Amino acid sequence: MDRHLWIVVFPAFFVAAFLVISFLMSWIGGWGALARSFRAQSEFRGDKQTGQRVRMRWRAGYNYCVTIGCDASGLYLAMNWLYRFQHPPLFIPWNEIARLRPRPQYLGLETVPLRLGSDLRIPLYVTARAAQNLERAADGHWPIESPE
Numbered sequence: 001m002d003r004h005l006w007i008v009v010f011p012a013f014f015v016a017a018f019l020v021i022s023f024l025m026s027w028i029g030g031w032g033a034l035a036r037s038f039r040a041q042s043e044f045r046g047d048k049q050t051g052q053r054v055r056m057r058w059r060a061g062y063n064y065c066v067t068i069g070c071d072a073s074g075l076y077l078a079m080n081w082l083y084r085f086q087h088p089p090l091f092i093p094w095n096e097i098a099r100l101r102p103r104p105q106y107l108g109l110e111t112v113p114l115r116l117g118s119d120l121r122i123p124l125y126v127t128a129r130a131a132q133n134l135e136r137a138a139d140g141h142w143p144i145e146s147p148e
Contacts, residue, residue: 020087026086029060030122033079037117038096040078040089046071047137050079053113054126068130072139076115079126092116099143114143 028033028142049068053075055061065083069076075097078089100113100123114124126134135142 021089022085023025024052024081025060025062028058029062030116030120031056031087031090033120034090034092034116035088037120038090040076040091043077044069044071044076044089047130047133048076049130050135052130053127055123057122068126070134070135070138070141072141075114075134080140094141094143096139098146100117101147115146117124 017064026035046069047068050067051064052066052068053061053063054066054068062079062083065080067076067080074091074093076089076091079087086090096116096118098115098118100115102110102112110128111125112128114126116122
């Protein structure tokens, strides 16, 4: 193959692979399913924590590329701009969120499990530190622990 053709083929292959992986992560983790019901309709103005580490359905992990935040209305999730393909910002009202009993630690981090969407039941695991910050920002709306 002509050497100059590689200059075009390799970047195109890399971009295509990146987009396919992003699509698969959205589908596997449940972000895409949540986006159908809970896509953010406006800019979120509450407290935010950038560069957070979360895990979702089927162990789909998003490491240090998620912004999470909340206010008295609900929970906000957004991906870093680089990973935004198939991951639009989400805003989930508190009545669609349940907090579950803590599970064993994930990679040495204590996590707080949430279940998003009363019909979808997509798990979201946030670090204990992030959960404490969210609970403070929720202004009394942080969900109580569900036995399920």
